[in-house]
Amino acid sequence: MADPRFFAAAGPFTLRELATIAGAEIANGDEARRFVDVAPLGAAGPEDVSFLDNRRYLDAFRQSRAGACLVAPDAVKAAPSGMNLLIAKDPYRAYAKVAAAFHPPRAFEPGIHPAAHIGKDARIGEGCRIEAGAAIGARADIGRRCHIAANAVIGEGVAIGDDGWIGPGVSISHAVLGRRAIVHGGARIGQDGFGFALGPQGHLKVPQLGRVVIGDDVEIGANTTIDRGAGPDTVVGDGTKIDNLVQIAHNVRIGRGCVIVAQVGISGSTRIGDFVMLGGQAGLTGHLEIGDGAKVAAQAGVMRDIEPGVTVGGSPAVPQRQWLKGVALIERMTRKD
Amino acid sequence: MADPRFFAAAGPFTLRELATIAGAEIANGDEARRFVDVAPLGAAGPEDVSFLDNRRYLDAFRQSRAGACLVAPDAVKAAPSGMNLLIAKDPYRAYAKVAAAFHPPRAFEPGIHPAAHIGKDARIGEGCRIEAGAAIGARADIGRRCHIAANAVIGEGVAIGDDGWIGPGVSISHAVLGRRAIVHGGARIGQDGFGFALGPQGHLKVPQLGRVVIGDDVEIGANTTIDRGAGPDTVVGDGTKIDNLVQIAHNVRIGRGCVIVAQVGISGSTRIGDFVMLGGQAGLTGHLEIGDGAKVAAQAGVMRDIEPGVTVGGSPAVPQRQWLKGVALIERMTRKD
Amino acid sequence: MADPRFFAAAGPFTLRELATIAGAEIANGDEARRFVDVAPLGAAGPEDVSFLDNRRYLDAFRQSRAGACLVAPDAVKAAPSGMNLLIAKDPYRAYAKVAAAFHPPRAFEPGIHPAAHIGKDARIGEGCRIEAGAAIGARADIGRRCHIAANAVIGEGVAIGDDGWIGPGVSISHAVLGRRAIVHGGARIGQDGFGFALGPQGHLKVPQLGRVVIGDDVEIGANTTIDRGAGPDTVVGDGTKIDNLVQIAHNVRIGRGCVIVAQVGISGSTRIGDFVMLGGQAGLTGHLEIGDGAKVAAQAGVMRDIEPGVTVGGSPAVPQRQWLKGVALIERMTRKD
Incomplete structure (x- = not known):
């Protein structure tokens, strides 16, 4: 809970309602039965909805007391008897x-706090909370409908699209953000590149222009x-998700739908395609081309282009494959006595 | 100084008083002699107290002009003549x-600054400084007796135990902190996990619930x-110390008395036992079990459970041992021509 | 633009004026011709000034439509005809x-904002903007003439030299900064070392004294x-440039003119000479001596002194050389089947 x-x-929601919300189909369930919350497989009770997304949790699924569960078609046969399946x-x-649906974002009260500071000729859209x-x-x-949290600092001329959420203590300058941006606390956007x-x-x-x-x-x-x-822009494409403590240097261009895990560092002028995944703590040197859909393992140090x-x-x-072969090779050589 | x-x-404190403060015993010293400050072995003079904790500094100890020194029993014989030993x-x-004792924390004046912002129905304990x-x-x-420094942002419903120190510009949301917490400037606690x-x-x-x-x-x-x-909590146990720029992802559970050095990254749902030491820049992938008392070297990339x-x-x-053998092996192979 | x-x-500036600003000499150019902006080789037009600094861009230089270009003497012969050369x-x-010259820093209006908070007996030099x-x-x-940006927190007794720029949300305590400091948003200076x-x-x-x-x-x-x-100071020498998300531990001493790239971590008491370069994500353990002019590659893990x-x-x-040999060796061994 x-x-x-x-x-x-x-809530509560009936199984029928949940199927609609989830875009799921009901298998051997009671459409009118009501559920009160979501919960993990191990903690869920008869009034909770759980989910199975990873075969590693099949045993937990078999033993779960969840009243209902969201599953892929191939997991149906493993379900405990009596569980409602979506x-x-x-x-x-x-x-x-x-x-x-069970835990909608809290509606925020719009308004500009009397202790917020609004610069000259700034335009604040309707429904914002500052x-x-x-x-x-x-x-x-x-x-x-933007929400600018306490002590965030938005620089002169910065543009933020509709429905943005800017966290506490963030600072943004020299930047243009699209719609539905989520910027977590303390992120720093738009300061000088390291040149x-x-x-x-x-x-x-x-000068970083x-x-x-x-x-x-x-x-x-x-x-x-x-x-x-530095002269060109630093660009982050639509739908890209960036984790905590990531460093993105000047002139980097990141495509659409990328996933960049915590503590990654990307050096200046590197270009990253669409739907690229960068594992935690990976580092990329400058002026590289990383192709669409490429994946970089955690802690990798990328010094050449990736197809x-x-x-x-x-x-x-x-x-x-080559990396894992090298790892296995060293392991064999160091284990054998 | x-x-x-x-x-x-x-201060000043007499050698007698210092022995009591330190829980130490006096060896060949003048109990009534007064000391005015602490100082490193190389900089200490006749009115200063120093300490020897590392055999690498034995020479500095032998040559030190410190009036008194805190030492382990086995270092007594190396002391310069005339030095008071604790x-x-x-x-x-x-x-x-x-x-x-020589440099007690500055007492703070309690009170809520007129430019602090206290939300509705927030409870502020007695003796706090905001x-x-x-x-x-x-x-x-x-x-x-909590000290909430300038421009820190504490979210709705957050609970902080007695005697907490929350640094400048920190933000905390969706969190419950115990007693005597020290949170340094700019730390971010409780934002959405990366899911x-x-x-x-x-x-x-x-939704991160x-x-x-x-x-x-x-x-x-x-x-x-x-x-x-994400559903379960992210947990940090009693007495654990975490350095700067560390990333701790959602659902991570850290035990008691751990020491986590700067720039470590811990991925989601990994569980860490008690008194574990993680060296600087080490990375741990998700869903691991790290046993009590385990140690991870700096920059290590942990991808499996640790006993x-x-x-x-x-x-x-x-x-x-295996890692060092591999390092030595490569070194031999690359040095020999 | x-x-x-x-x-x-x-601007605009004549070629003559630009030569003076740049400390450059005009080669086959029209001294009175006017230019309106700087631009990269590929984007520059007849009224723009560009530059060639890297042989990798020689082709772009040959095809550039820039009206003028800053070049080294040996690139003159590759210039497209009609380009003015500096x-x-x-x-x-x-x-x-x-x-x-084309984009001078915006002059700031001095003054202390009514919502800034100035502690007792603080001294603010003339021409500051708070x-x-x-x-x-x-x-x-x-x-x-210091510029202290919104929501920065400067601790008791901190000294900052003339012409400092302290970014939004920065916090500084227990510190003395020289002249012309630039501290970007969210940097944390002077908090307790990890001891x-x-x-x-x-x-x-x-206690960190x-x-x-x-x-x-x-x-x-x-x-x-x-x-x-912890007792000694942490020191950063004149002219050293430090990138984002770098960790510098207690007692570290960094010399003059060093360049420290993003996400580097330097452990306690390590001493770094003058004009040292540390690549991104490099880590240095404690108590090392790094000699003048040393260079550390990105992601390197330094565990011994460097000459x-x-x-x-x-x-x-x-x-x-030894590192690259090892890399090549593993590559050969893992590629050959």
Whole structure:
């Protein structure tokens, strides 16, 4: 049960309603039966809805006391008797919808807190909530229904699309964000890229004259940093999700639908295609081309371009099979006495 | 000498008083002699107390001009003549107590700054200090004698135990913290975990319905991020110390007395036992079990469970002896021409 | 063209003026011709100035439509006909000067925002701008013409030299900064180092009695953390540039003119010479000596001292040639079937 101090609750919902919400089909279930919450397989009781998305949890599924469960078609035969089944092609996605129905985001009260600071000629769309201590720079353009949390700092001229959520203590400058942006606490967007003309007489700062341009439906993790471009822009494509403590340097271009796990670092001017996955703590050097659908293992160190669809691992990174072969080789050589 | 702009000073203390503070015994010393400060072996003078905790500094000890020194029993014979000795089983722990006596934390003036923002029905315990720009959400519950620094943001319903110190610009939501918490500047606690139902039609955000639950005597470093659970909670046990820029993902459970060095990343649902040590920049993939007392070397990449008490290193991580053998092997092969 | 929402613009400038600004010589050019902006080789038109700094862009140079270009002497012969050439020994440094002329930093209006918080006996130099929500502690000493951005928190007694720029949401305590400091958003300077007397009965916090001392012309990246010393100070030398999300532990001493790329971690008490380069995500263990001019490759794990001028790579790090040999060796062994 989600802690009511932190989460709203809705429901109960009948199995029929849940099927509609989830886009699922009912198998041997009681359509009128009511459910009160979601819960993991091991914790769920007769009034809860659970889900099975990973074969590693098949045993937990077999023993679960959940009243209903979202499952893929091939798991039906393993279900304990009496469990109501909701069949979905993607049970995790179906669960996300059901969980959101039971625990809808808390509606926020719109309004500009008297202790928020709104710069000259800033435009604040209707239905926004601007919390205490938030500072919106002159000429900024904030879309409708945006939520700017306490002590966030939005720089001069920054544009944020409709339905954005900007977390506490975030700072954004020199940037244009699309719709439905989610920026978690402490993320830093738009500061100077790390550019210097190096030399023994002192490193001369090179003006960073680009922006950060972020598409629609992008999520950016807590304390992540995205520097603005040096001349070209730094770009993050629609639907890309970025975890916490990620570093994205100037001029990097990231495509659509990428997933970038925590503590990844991407060096300047590297270009990343669509639907690329970067594992945690991976590092990419500058000026690379990473093809669509490429995957990079956690902690990999990428120093060369990656062809579309290829998976790499290791540091320096090589194709995954080769990397695993090297790992196995060392393991054999070091184990055998 | 600690800079008086930043540190309070107390004393002088006699050798007798210092022995009591340190829980140490006096060996060939002048009980009534007075000391004015602590200092490292190389910088200490006749009125200072120093300590020897590491055999690497034995030479510095032999040559030190410190008036007194905290030492383990076996170092007594190496002491320069005339030095007052305070014998302790754990000289570093004894030093911590003596240093805290000479430089006690500055007492803070309780009070709620007029520019702090206190939400509806928030409870603030007696003796708290809430600084300018701090924002405490509705129904939050702040214990006694807590210090909430400037521009920290405490979310709705968050509970913080007695004697907490929450640094500048921190944000905390969906969380329950124990007593004597120390949370350094910019740490982010309780934001959404990184959970999506992935798919080419777009990655669907999965509601994150758990909390962050933190025990007593936990310290959390600057700009560290701890995501709340997806359904279960993210948990940090009593007495665990976490350094700067660490990432702790949703559903991670960390036991008691762990030490987690800077820039470590722990992926979702991994469980860590008691008194585990994680070296700097180490990464752990998700859903692992790390046994009590395990140790992970800096930069290691842990992809499998670790048995209690085992030390691992390398990426992918293997038992330390095996890792070092592999390192030595490569070194031999690459050096020999 | 730099987005006018974010950047000021000056000019046009004649080729003659640009030569003076850049410290360059004109080769076969029209001194009186006017230019309006800087642009990359591929995007520049007849009224723009570009630069060639890297032989990888020679083809782009040959095809560029830029009206003028900053080039090294040896590139003159490759220039397209009709292009005005400005010859400079270091074209990138010359470009930095020209770009700054076209896009000078926006002048800021001095003044203390009514919603800034100035502690007792703090000294604010003339010409400072202190933005909304910034909190300056008691007895802090802020130099002339400093810009303290919104919601930054400057602790009691902190000293900042003239012409400092402190970004949004930064926190600084127990620190003395030189002139012309640039500290990007969310950086954390001066919090407690990670020091505990470890033990099964609980880890005892060791008082951290040193400071952070930062020289002139230092730049510190977004969300970077620099802990104060345990007794000695943590020191960053003149002209050193530090990127985002870097961790610098207590007692570390960094020399002059170093370049430290994003996500590097430096453990306690390590000493780094002058003009050292540390690649992204590199980690250094504690108590090391890194010689002047040493270079550390990205993701390297440094566990031993490095002699002056030596380049190392790998984890554990070894001299670069040896590292690359090991990489090549594994590659051969894993590729050959």
